[in-house]
Amino acid sequence: MPNTCVNYEKKCGGCPLLALPYREQLAQKQARLQELLGGFAPVKAVQGMAEPLHYRNKAIASFATQRGKLVCGLYAEGTHRVLPGADCLLQEEILNKTLAAVLDAARACRWTAYDEDRGIGLLRHTVLRSSCSGKVLVTLVTPGPDLPGSKNFCTALRKKAPWVVSIVQNINPTRSSAVLGSREKTLYGPGFVLDTLCGTQFAISSRSFYQVNRTQTEVLYKKALELAKLTGRETVIDAYCGIGTIGLCAAPLAKQVIGVERNPAAVKDAAANARRNKIANARFICADATEWMAAAAGEGLHPDVVFLDPPRAGSTPACIAAVNKMKPRRVVYVSCDPETLARDVAAFTRLGWRPARFCPVDLFPQTRHVETVVLLSKGEVDSKKIRVEFSLEDMDMSEFQDGATYTQIKDYVLEHSGLKVSNLYISQIKRKCGIEVGKNYNLPKSEDSRQPQCPPEKEKAIREAFKYFGMI
Numbered sequence: 001m002p003n004t005c006v007n008y009e010k011k012c013g014g015c016p017l018l019a020l021p022y023r024e025q026l027a028q029k030q031a032r033l034q035e036l037l038g039g040f041a042p043v044k045a046v047q048g049m050a051e052p053l054h055y056r057n058k059a060i061a062s063f064a065t066q067r068g069k070l071v072c073g074l075y076a077e078g079t080h081r082v083l084p085g086a087d088c089l090l091q092e093e094i095l096n097k098t099l100a101a102v103l104d105a106a107r108a109c110r111w112t113a114y115d116e117d118r119g120i121g122l123l124r125h126t127v128l129r130s131s132c133s134g135k136v137l138v139t140l141v142t143p144g145p146d147l148p149g150s151k152n153f154c155t156a157l158r159k160k161a162p163w164v165v166s167i168v169q170n171i172n173p174t175r176s177s178a179v180l181g182s183r184e185k186t187l188y189g190p191g192f193v194l195d196t197l198c199g200t201q202f203a204i205s206s207r208s209f210y211q212v213n214r215t216q217t218e219v220l221y222k223k224a225l226e227l228a229k230l231t232g233r234e235t236v237i238d239a240y241c242g243i244g245t246i247g248l249c250a251a252p253l254a255k256q257v258i259g260v261e262r263n264p265a266a267v268k269d270a271a272a273n274a275r276r277n278k279i280a281n282a283r284f285i286c287a288d289a290t291e292w293m294a295a296a297a298g299e300g301l302h303p304d305v306v307f308l309d310p311p312r313a314g315s316t317p318a319c320i321a322a323v324n325k326m327k328p329r330r331v332v333y334v335s336c337d338p339e340t341l342a343r344d345v346a347a348f349t350r351l352g353w354r355p356a357r358f359c360p361v362d363l364f365p366q367t368r369h370v371e372t373v374v375l376l377s378k379g380e381v382d383s384k385k386i387r388v389e390f391s392l393e394d395m396d397m398s399e400f401q402d403g404a405t406y407t408q409i410k411d412y413v414l415e416h417s418g419l420k421v422s423n424l425y426i427s428q429i430k431r432k433c434g435i436e437v438g439k440n441y442n443l444p445k446s447e448d449s450r451q452p453q454c455p456p457e458k459e460k461a462i463r464e465a466f467k468y469f470g471m472i
């Protein structure tokens with residue numbers, strides 16, 4: 001099917017690859033990923049979409065007056081010139097229909113477009129978000145709080161588009177190119193739309209980050225969760241968590257989840273989403289990810305898994321250093337920019353982390369963007385490169401079974417009781433509990449040599465750690 005789009009011909013700039021067959025788009029993305037990331041680890045084939053059009057669940061359109069009439073549409077690339085129309089090939093059809101209905105209802109109210117140069121007029125932009133069940137949230141952006149006739153607008157819009165479940169007025173008086181301001185008034189409905197991802201329900205409000213391609217986001221999150229290998233015992237950090245999507249999908253598989261996000265509206269949504277899904281083991285913190293991670297690492301927090309899903313600019317060296325200090329078993333990095341991913345993976349490798357294969361998912365067909373998820377861990381070395389001679393009798397093989405490593409047990413004991421325990425004490429208590437330990441591991445080398453014995457308070461703390469890790 002040939003891709004035709006008025007906005008494409010008039011150059012809105014939103015779909016620069018539209019003229020290229022989808023197969024070639026994927027090949028182009030693959031080659032770029034290979035070039036940027038292939039030096040670190042293998043890059044899997046980009047997972048594409050079966051139907052790579054009309055996938056966007058978010059639309060942003062701007063208002064203008066052209067030939068004396070109110071119009072609405074996308075900006076021509078790099079300009080503030082509105083291309084009137086509601087037939088974008090990337091947006092879901094329901095959003096295109098809703099845009100046409102918003103324009104009709106606004107015209108019926110005799111509303112005018114805001115004129116940036118003269119600072120007069122009512123409407124700046126409209127932002128639409130759709131859910132998997134075809135419901136839509138409409139946000140009208142105005143320069144000031146006045147919106148005379150807003151009730152009539154809601155009635156007219158709902159009549160033309162009954163799938164609109166909420167209408168919000170966002171007030172943006174600034175002269176910046178940011179679409180949304182910080183103040184909002186709900187004109188109709190709850191002020192959000194409900195969507196479902198990986199079986200978890202999310203309320204999406206106008207200002208929260210939410211992935212624009214639902215189908216592929218599920219593919220991406222399933223991969224991220226698979227790489228995290230959660231067993232129900234882990235403490236998980238979801239850094240740059242948005243409205244908590246990754247963390248809340250992970251929560252049923254983990255002991256506890258801590259989400260960190262700097263957008264207060266998103267944090268509020270994340271907490272509400274946890275309540276909505278009856279998830280009690282997740283909490284969300286409004287903070288800069290780097291600052292919070294550095295402080296938490298300084299306080300001795302040792303999560304088992306860290307999800308990092310930063311914006312395009314990637315993470316920061318200080319955040320990566322904090323993750324390293326936290327010593328998680330796994331870091332699952334989700335990236336929407338291969339260049340900053342390559343930079344951050346290089347920073348991780350300098351600290352001794354190794355990426356497993358990169359798994360790209362095409363969340364943005366018809367554009368040059370691509371999402372990638374990668375697992376980073378320490379100590380998993382290529383077995384072909386090292387030859388080691390050892391006796392199994394001198395090793396504690398339970399390290400390789402389900403349970404926890406000596407380091408994890410030590411960290412747990414220190415965090416929960418403030419006591420420092422040695423490998424020797426841990427192995428002594430393991431033996432007492434009947435947990436298999438290498439036959440000679442940490443035993444005295446001769447019969448008359450004396451070994452210190454684990455004191456009772458340390459034994460108690462170690463036993464608690466065993467319980468926590470499900471070893472007894």
Ligand SMILES: C[S@@+](CC[C@H](N)C(=O)[O-])C[C@H]1O[C@@H](n2cnc3c(N)ncnc32)[C@H](O)[C@@H]1O
Binds near residue numbers: 211310
């Ligand atoms: C790519 S989004 C990921 C959101 C979420 N994980 C998801 O999949 O929907 C990046 C998020 O990081 C947030 N963010 C950007 N810079 C941040 C910072 N310095 N500290 C904390 N959060 C930040 C943004 O507000 C946004 O919600």
